[in-house]
Amino acid sequence: MRYRTLIQATGLALTLAAAGAAQAQISDGVVRIGVLTDLSGAYSDLSGQGAVVATQMSIDDFLAQEKPDFKVDMVSADHQDKGDIAANKAREWFEQGKVDVVTELVNSSTALAVQKIGKEKNRVVLISGAASTKITNEECNDVTVHWTYDTYSVANGTAKAVVKQGGKTWFFLTADYAFGQSLEKDASDVVTANGGTVLGAVRHPFPGSDFSSFLLKAQASGAQVIGLANAGTDTTNSIKQAAEFGITPKQSLAGLLVFITDVNSLGLKATQGMYLTEGFYWDLNDETRAWSKRFFEKHKRMPTMVQAGQYSSVMHYLKAVKAVKSDDTQKVMAQMKKTPVNDFFAKNGQIRDDGRMVHDMYLFQVKKPSESTGPWDYYNVRATIPAAEAFQPLSASKCPLLKK
Amino acid sequence: MQIFGHSLQELFPQLLLGLINGSFYAVLSLGLAIIFGLLNIINFAHGAQYMIGAFLAWIGLTYFGVSYWAALVLAPLLVGLLGVLIERLMLRRLYQLDHLYGLLLTFGLALIAEGVFRNYFGISGESYEVPELLQGGVNLGFMFLPLYRGWVVVAALTVCFLVWFAIERTRLGATLRAATQRPDLVQALGINVPLLVTATYAAGSALAAFAGVLAAPVIQVNPLMGSNLIIVVFAVVVIGGMGSILGSIVTGVGLGLVEALTKVYYPEASAVVIFLIMVIVLLLRPAGLFGRQA
Numbered sequence: 001m002r003y004r005t006l007i008q009a010t011g012l013a014l015t016l017a018a019a020g021a022a023q024a025q026i027s028d029g030v031v032r033i034g035v036l037t038d039l040s041g042a043y044s045d046l047s048g049q050g051a052v053v054a055t056q057m058s059i060d061d062f063l064a065q066e067k068p069d070f071k072v073d074m075v076s077a078d079h080q081d082k083g084d085i086a087a088n089k090a091r092e093w094f095e096q097g098k099v100d101v102v103t104e105l106v107n108s109s110t111a112l113a114v115q116k117i118g119k120e121k122n123r124v125v126l127i128s129g130a131a132s133t134k135i136t137n138e139e140c141n142d143v144t145v146h147w148t149y150d151t152y153s154v155a156n157g158t159a160k161a162v163v164k165q166g167g168k169t170w171f172f173l174t175a176d177y178a179f180g181q182s183l184e185k186d187a188s189d190v191v192t193a194n195g196g197t198v199l200g201a202v203r204h205p206f207p208g209s210d211f212s213s214f215l216l217k218a219q220a221s222g223a224q225v226i227g228l229a230n231a232g233t234d235t236t237n238s239i240k241q242a243a244e245f246g247i248t249p250k251q252s253l254a255g256l257l258v259f260i261t262d263v264n265s266l267g268l269k270a271t272q273g274m275y276l277t278e279g280f281y282w283d284l285n286d287e288t289r290a291w292s293k294r295f296f297e298k299h300k301r302m303p304t305m306v307q308a309g310q311y312s313s314v315m316h317y318l319k320a321v322k323a324v325k326s327d328d329t330q331k332v333m334a335q336m337k338k339t340p341v342n343d344f345f346a347k348n349g350q351i352r353d354d355g356r357m358v359h360d361m362y363l364f365q366v367k368k369p370s371e372s373t374g375p376w377d378y379y380n381v382r383a384t385i386p387a388a389e390a391f392q393p394l395s396a397s398k399c400p401l402l403k404k
Numbered sequence: 405m406q407i408f409g410h411s412l413q414e415l416f417p418q419l420l421l422g423l424i425n426g427s428f429y430a431v432l433s434l435g436l437a438i439i440f441g442l443l444n445i446i447n448f449a450h451g452a453q454y455m456i457g458a459f460l461a462w463i464g465l466t467y468f469g470v471s472y473w474a475a476l477v478l479a480p481l482l483v484g485l486l487g488v489l490i491e492r493l494m495l496r497r498l499y500q501l502d503h504l505y506g507l508l509l510t511f512g513l514a515l516i517a518e519g520v521f522r523n524y525f526g527i528s529g530e531s532y533e534v535p536e537l538l539q540g541g542v543n544l545g546f547m548f549l550p551l552y553r554g555w556v557v558v559a560a561l562t563v564c565f566l567v568w569f570a571i572e573r574t575r576l577g578a579t580l581r582a583a584t585q586r587p588d589l590v591q592a593l594g595i596n597v598p599l600l601v602t603a604t605y606a607a608g609s610a611l612a613a614f615a616g617v618l619a620a621p622v623i624q625v626n627p628l629m630g631s632n633l634i635i636v637v638f639a640v641v642v643i644g645g646m647g648s649i650l651g652s653i654v655t656g657v658g659l660g661l662v663e664a665l666t667k668v669y670y671p672e673a674s675a676v677v678i679f680l681i682m683v684i685v686l687l688l689r690p691a692g693l694f695g696r697q698a
Contacts, residue, residue, distance in 0.1 A: 040519075042628070045528045176672055205675030209623050209632055212421050213667040213674075216547065220414065233529060236624045240531065244622070246541060246548045265528035265624065301526075 025326035027100070030071040033059065033314060034099040036086055036114065037129065038106050039078035042207065042232045045261040047106035047129040050307040052076045053299045055103065058314040068322050075099060079110045086110035087117055094121040100327045101126060101317055104310055108132035108179050115144040122329050126313040129306040131231075131257060132182055133392060136356040140399035143329055144355045145336065148309030149279045151179070152392040155187035155256050157277030157363045157385050162225055162254045163194040165275075170254075171223035172201035173214050173238055175230035180206065183256050184229040191227075199223045206230070211238045212245060219247050231257045236266050243270055259304045263378050268369040271378075279361050280305035280345055281379050287344040302376040312345035313357075349387070354399035361390040410668055417547035418664045424553050426660020427560035428615055432633065433640040433652040434564055435611035438571070441647030442584045442604045445495060445506040450637070451630025452514035453483050453609045457616025458625045459521060462532050472535035472621070476559075479617045480610035487609030491602045514631070521627035529626030556618055563614060564653045567607075571649055580604065639682045645695020655693060 037051050038044045052074075059072050075097060079086035086105065093099035094117065102118065105111040106129025118125035119141040127135060128148045135146045159170075170191050174180040180203070188198045199221045202214045215238065218226045226242070228235050235255055242248045255262075258276040282292035282302045291311075295303045320335040321327050341349030346359035364379035372378060394402065407415060432454060439447045460479040464470030470478065490513065498505045534552045541550040571577035583590045583597050591597045616630075623629060640659055644651030659678055666677045673680075685693060 040522065042527060044522070045526045048527075203672050205672070207632060208675075209629065210421075210425055212424075212553075213418055213664060214671065216417050216421070217671075233527075233624055233626060233628075236529065240624060241622070244534070244550045244552070246550070261526070261528045265526075265530060267531050270531065 025328070026070045026321075027327055028098045030073060030098065031101075031318065031321055031327055032097070032099045033072070033074045033317075034090070034093045034097070034102040035074060035076040035104050035310075036079050036089055036093075036102050036110070037076070037104040038081050039076075041081045043081065043106045043129065045265075045301075046232075046259045046304045047104060047306045047310075050295075050299050050301065050303065051104045051106075051128070051310045054295065054303065054307045054311040055314050057295065057298070058311045058318070062315060062318045066319065066322055068318075070321075072318060079105075079107070081107045081110065083109040083113040087113040090114045090117045091121070094118075094123050100124065103314060104128050104306075105130050106306060108134070111135055112139055115139060115141060118143045124317065124329055124332060126317060128309040128313055131179055133186070134178075134182070136352075136354040137392075137398040140354045140397075140401055142355075142401060143333060145313065145333075145351055145357055146355055147313040147357045148305050149361070150356070150391070151183045151257070152186045153279070153361050153385075153390045154277045155183055156190050157361050157383075157390065158254055158256055158275050159187045159190040159196075159227070160194055161275050161277075161363050161382065162252075163191055163196040167225035167252060167254070168196045169223045170196055170198045170225045170227050171218045171221040172198070172227045172229050173211070173218055174201050174203050175206040175234055176203040177206050179231070180229045184227070187227055187229060187254075187256050201229075204230070204234070207232075207234055209233075209237060211241050214238075215242050215245055215247055219245070219251065223251065225252055225254050227254045227256055228258075229256050232262070236262050239266055239270055239274075249273075259306070260302065260376070260378060261304055263366055264301075264376065268367060268372055268378065271366045272368045274366045275363060275382070276366070277361055277363050277385070278305045279359065280308040281362060281364060281381070282308075282376065283379070284362070284381065291344045308345050312341065312343050312349075315343060316341050352394060353401055354394065354397050356391055358387040358391045360387050361385040408669065413546055415665075415668060418668050419661060420547065420549065421553075422661040422664025423657065424557055424660070425663065426657035427557045427564075428619065428633075428656075429637060429640050429660055430564050430653045430656030431560045431611055431615040431618070432637040433644065433656045434567055434649065435608040435615075436637060436641050437644070437647055437649055437652040438567070438611070439605055439608035440641070441649070442580060443495070443506075443601055444499070444503065445510070445605075446503055447605075447608065448507055448511040448634070449490070449514045449517070450510075450608075450612050451632075451634030452517040453487070453612035453630070454616040454619070454633065455521065455625075455627060455630035456486070456517060457483050457613025458532070458620040458629065459525070459530075459616075459627075460613070461617045461620045462530050462625045465532065466530075472617075476614065476617050480613040483613035483616075484606040484610035487606040488602055490609075491605040495605065496598075496601075518627045518631065525627060527626060527628065529624035529629070532620040532625055534621040552621055556622070559618060560615070561657075563611070567611070568649055568653060636678055639678045643678075643682050643685045643692055645692025648692065648694040651692060651694025 035055050037047045077089050090102050101124040103126040105127045108130045111127045111130035115125045125144045127146045131151045133150045133152045172184045174184045202217050204214050320332045324331045324335045337351045349359035351357045363383040365382050457479045461475035464475050538552040587597045640656050644655030666674045
């Protein structure tokens, strides 16, 4: 009995060796993509299951169009917005799960934790959902790409536009943790650089549900603009309650990180006229509409920029693997950085040495209810912010990789 | 006049907002206190029942044209019925066991409810309009008070008073209280104690749903709205004294006010202050402010 098992094991080993020989450069004969995201918490609408759907679309399209001689598959898990859970899962995937690349990582604390594991294990990390600029500054490394947006790019676009429209005095309502503070700081810099003044800020606990006290403070400041340096339900509740207390439209709100799912949940009546910056909107051109329509058929909701960016990053990675005929991290990273990103999401996107994928961002204004033709028809494009201006310039970067 | 560097002009609005939030705490902790007082069950599903109340109002308005006023009655009724099922089918089997079992069961039920609503409605939530009658607001001189918030205080405190009155001042309440102390004796007097217990759990659940409907026009209706609030409400019940009816009402309102003042002087601590008070109260009066030593 034991003898037979031994023979079987040998046979299995031989088969595996043979398979390995046929695809010498792809470890384990399969490129496995790990989607580590928030499947149940506060960010599960803007990334979550939609990001898993986008990844699967990306894999299917790649297999159909490129007909590679290797297999591609996907695993996914819920990181519950916790850095330690994300780090443990990524480690398990890299060590035992044959995962070549961990992707998505909405919520900066999970992204920052996993990019360290990626460096330690020398595997690629593609970040779509997280916002912190730390990812490509203090914490940057040569295996991580930050794809869709960051706090600098969204704050920059919106704050500049609002100051130019005459909103010179600002007061911030800030989620009291790393992300909110980073957003407040990035936006304050833009406001002062463009000739505006910041009158003050109030930090609210995260997550909150009643913002009326903080809003009254903002009202008392007399600022023309109340900058919302928070996200998700904190933002939607702030907007809703500002209207309730008659603060808007006398003072205007600037949502520094607003996703289309937030606008969808609040409705146009409460959000009309608001400026916001995103890296993607489904109704930009024929290409975005075509892709988004396919996405909608699978997910029953239009894509957020995070979900669109997720597709784009996975596709770019897979094409690089095919081009270098290997899943070796350094070879693939070199190929990804060498090749411009050209798809429905980005035109001539470029991955810089700090890991930042730079591409055009868009300044939108939310439509009036009368202008909208139906569900998901929410934005007017007010400006395209060219890639060179949209992101933090390399000269200001704190990334140690650049100092070589 | 200045109080620690803040004018009255600045303090009044914040105190009023504290009163509003305190009213929510009062209704929610009242439900918890009743259930704990009479059933000895720590109802962790309370937050979920609050959330379901808010969602029922939204679903009613969106799909069936049920007005806010009707929802204020219907949603608590439906959630109360759900409470009857939970009590009859599940909780009933746990009374003989440690508190922990009831806690685990209700916590599990809360997770299931949140999961189901998340699956169908997503996490971003839905917007519920303020009913037409209560739109707009009044200028009080020191602040603009939305009419709806004023209504919340009136409605919440009225319900609190009625519940307190029913339990402390009526024959039914006396029977209830007797049944908590000596269920066997009360049963022997020919009163249907199991029915009383079921009704109590249903009433506690209905109170949570009532608070949910009250909250719907003020905050986004979303599957996690209950779990964000429930921890604070538990702290309120602990501070007030587990099971004390009057204690939970007074503490709810009082802590709303304390929280409001914290938001004026040091907003970063506003989420922590209630727990700080809880620690102090537990150290000095382990049975809570209004609780009796066992």
